[in-house]
Amino acid sequence: MSGPLLVLEDIRKTYISGGGLAVEVLRGVSLTVEAGEFVAIVGSSGSGKSTLMNILGGLDRPTSGRYRVDGRDVTALEGDERAALRRDGFGFVFQHYHLIPGTTAQENVEMPGRYAGLPAALREGRAVELLGRLGLEERRHHRPNQLSGGQQQRVSIARALMNDAPVILADEPTGALDSASGAEVVALLRELSAAGRTVILITHDRKVAEAAGRVIEMRDGRIVADSGRPAPSPANPSPAPAERPVAGASLWTDAGEALSAALRSLGANGFRTALTLLGIVIGVASVIALLAIGEGAKQAVMARVGALGVNLVYVVAGSGDPRLPATPLTEADSEAILDLPNVESVMPYLDTPVMVRHGNIDHRTEGLATSASLPLTHRWPVAEGAFFTRADERAGAAVAVLGHGVAERLFPRGESPLGKHVLVNNIPFLVTGVMAKKGDLTGSQSTDDWVFVPLSTGVQRLIGKPDLQLILVSVHDVGRIAQTRDAIRALLSERHGQEDFQIHDGTARIQAAAETQDTMTLLLGCAAVITLLVGGIGVMNIMLVSVTERTREIGIRMAVGARAADIERQFLMEAALVAGLGGLVGVALGLAGGAVIGLLAMPVVFTATAIAGAAASAVLTGMVFGLIPARRAARLDPVVALASD
Template sequence: MEDRRRPSTARGVPAVTGGPAEPLLRLTGIRKTYVTDGGVAVEVLRGVSLTVEAGEFIAIVGSSGSGKSTLMNILGCLDRPTAGQYHVGGRDVSGLGGDELAALRCDGFGFVFQHYHLIPGATAQENVEMPARYAGLPAALRERRAGELLERLGLGGRRGHRPNQMSGGQQQRVSIARALMNGAPVILADEPTGALDSASGTEVVTLLRELSAQGHTVILITHDRSVAQAADRVVEMRDGVIVADSGARPRPAAVPAPQPKHVRAGVALLTDAAEAATAAVRSLTANGFRTALTLLGIVIGVASVIALLAIGEGAKRVVMAKVGALGVNLIYVMAGSGDPRLPTTPLTEADGDAIAELPNIESVMPYLDTGIIVRHGNIDHRTSGLATSAALPVTHKWPVAQGSFFTRADERAGAAVAVLGHNVTKRLFPDGASPLGRHVLVNNIPFLVTGVMAKKGDLTGNQDTDDWVFIPLSTGVQRLIGKPELPLIVVSVHDVARLERTRDAIRTLLTERHRQEDFQIRDVTGRIRAATETQDTMTLLLGCAAVITLLVGGIGVMNIMLVSVTERTREIGIRMAAGARARDIERQFLMEAALVSGLGGVAGTVLGVLSGAAIGVLAMPVTFSATASAGAVASAVLVGLIFGVIPARRAAKLNPVAALSSE
């Protein structure tokens, strides 16, 4: 007890200290009227006047309904008088605000209740430490002081026990230790022996006398006159007025009551977070099934956000991979305007040569395909032949896996050479033999195989290009097709940033050559834009559905927090009696709501990842984003905070007296 400290007046409240000319507590004409649910006014206190000097041990005695408990609530700043003045340390506090009264309770008053009023899920150590949390004492100091108090009261071995693991006498001693935690100069004991057997009751009264001898001002509320005789002064109440006052009996000079000091004006955020987390875990585990059902909306909402974003991102990457295979630097010039009423001038190899002269052109690849039958030995394979130029590997960024692609010299000479696609090679040479240097028959015309292309996949969206046979354009026109009319010319550019300018230049050139715009020009950027816009729209729509689910989950969180406020009303009253201000209670319940939602967010993240992974294995590629997961959890916490405001404010507005008396 020697470590108690002096109260701070930084919060705008008087220190609980009496002076030579001013009593510690002074009530003048105190009246208290309650209005029943039926609108009937009941006057409980009828002009009570009383002075209490520092160090006194006073018993206020009276039968049930005499007003003694109401008087104690006003003395302890748990309630306000309807009329009259109440001075603490010389200053009138009857008009102080709620937070100022809470600060005064925290600094100056310790409460010992008939039914102990311990928080059920908290240990003895945690119950004793509670007032110091609201006073802002550091954790190490709180733990040491609480341990010393429990040790002194014979409960050193019970620090980790919860109230239901202790006898009534032990619980009452814990409540006394809690009352002393902040070094309160005034101890208010409301029927402290009423729920105890005679032996435990005697022990508690002895403790109160010891506290009085040490300098504390003790005010004992009791209906038992034998208990009241332990006090130095007995005040009797009847029907809301004081009818007798024995006056103080001579007693040895008391040591001045030690006071707390270095008390901070507010509770640290981390302290709040730890306390809120502990309280939230207790509340959640006490009603696990209900909590799981309530959090289902949050879990599903977060899981939906993560899974849908993963699917959307995966789909985007698939599209981009296909487009990337085509090449983002490509321009497609197609024969025909698309209007059947207009005449069409075919594209020619000369058009391609003219395009190659334009700035920013990397390569020009004519495209002329036809159906063919390719044979090797006794194996026939029906596929597509592509008559093109030696620019194909450059244009499509498509390497040759074996051998080499045909050259421009082969084009000029009309050489009967061919390069096989990956799948054609597997069909014609199933034994894995190399086709290089061998001849295959293309429509019964022998062609020398000079190379095999690397596996590429679908370039056009409707054909497997690994099943093509590539031959020089001149050879294809002369030996297989007969007409040099090109359906398509593929152009690659050096600088993608100038792609639109180059596309316009090609349009201008061909319009001049053909004297009309009888062609179409497309590029991959349009396909990318259209595909990504479609994917973004679908992701947005699905994301909206997920957000709605989150909001529904938020309503569930608000419901569970409202129920929690109702179930924990007495706990809220206990915290207020220990010095918690309205904003401390509000902050605690807000943090509990955030924690509950955060747990739902984490569970939803796990579910979303598992669901997305299953979809990735069974249906389509998915891509997870750490940013999206963190954002989903943060959104869940934000939803919890938003929907936790109403329950938190309801808890903060509870009347301490009404909260303490709730069942």
């Protein structure tokens, strides 16, 4: 190092008042400070001494003039560079201590080291050592409100020494202390000077200033007296502030501090926090529950449609255009389709409402006249007895197979229907079998509530005409279902002379059902997301209030070296924590609510993707809506923030 440590040349500082008037606080101050000096700057209130200290420490910048630290012009330093200068070059001791409430003495002392990126073990060891040297080792886990004024000021001094800053700036360090505590603090500053630190003491008390080796008097923004610059007393004066890298604390170093600060802030305003979390909780719970309901409904519909078979082709009578004459589908059409390649089975279909009776029990249901191929075509086994046969069809036999639900209604005491007669529209039919339980496949009436009779019998005895409503075709190879469908269309168009029918396959039905349910799930999800966004606005509100309430704390952090990015990161992490906590509660509530709905009303299906997505969305929402408050905090002026109430 060569030349003075600190050099100010014609420094001026002008503030613009609320009324727009320019107020000049410093009026051409020129000053040099050698490394190792103990300098006291005295003057009455309003003389400009505190403004001068803020400029010396990089908290404020002059309106004009030059300021050099060890030959480096720092007048025009911006943002992170100015934060690095404060972090590595200067230690601040304030009149009102400026310790962060809710944190212990040790945590306050560690703070500059955290922003300098020191490892946790090194940081903690140095904090314990400094507090021990100042007689506070047994009080290191106490919070500021548990310490006396003198003890708080000693914690402030320990914090100023944390990063081994070569320059100590003390602004009225005894102003809030009794005489005994004030004397202790002055003695500590004298010891630091004797150890080689450059100490600059701002005070209005001339008796306190007498402890310094050099006294500078200010009045009306000018230096009016200077006792001179004696040579530094120590043999090895303190080095100049090192020009270290601007980068400070990493994301992971900041994470613990941000988490602690967030938890303190949440705990200090429990009721307000609960109200803020409510929006996120409801939003996340809604997302999970509504998506589970949508997924449950989708899977239920897909199960119903899928149970009919993806290997099925449906041929429906009628073109859908009333202007075209229609030729009915016939049993001969179904027999012709059976001869086509890739066709496994064909099931002609007619249905009609019927009244079924056994003993004194009547039951109104649907009667299906179909073929013996139904179990194969529908992949629907018989639970008891046997399905009617092709011989029964040819003979027009009065036999019937009961759906599972019909059997339970007509034979409620567990009696087997096999071999019994039931009346179908007052016509006796012999029961040969009971179908396995299938469930609701149509969305309206359960297939378990059907009665099945041979096609020829149904036409002759129940319906009266042979016009088929539907021909159901099952295929061997689903991969060739499109070609099979086209072959059926060509065959029937040739037989009828026109395309007076409609044809589609099971894959199309499943795709259509899936698209419909996806749309419904999307609508439910959008409704839930809106609720989540409302919760995000609540997070933004609480973070804006938090910035206002903690403005001085932000100023303290900036004074000890926090960069704008450090402040922004901390408040973003706090917003993410608030939203994440609400997200966890919302996940639990959504799972519980969905489970209750599933038990009482409808099927619900929870997916890991929906749960993880909802929780992640909560955190993301918190960060997005916390960005404005975080940036507002990061852009605060350190001097203005420190002066806030």
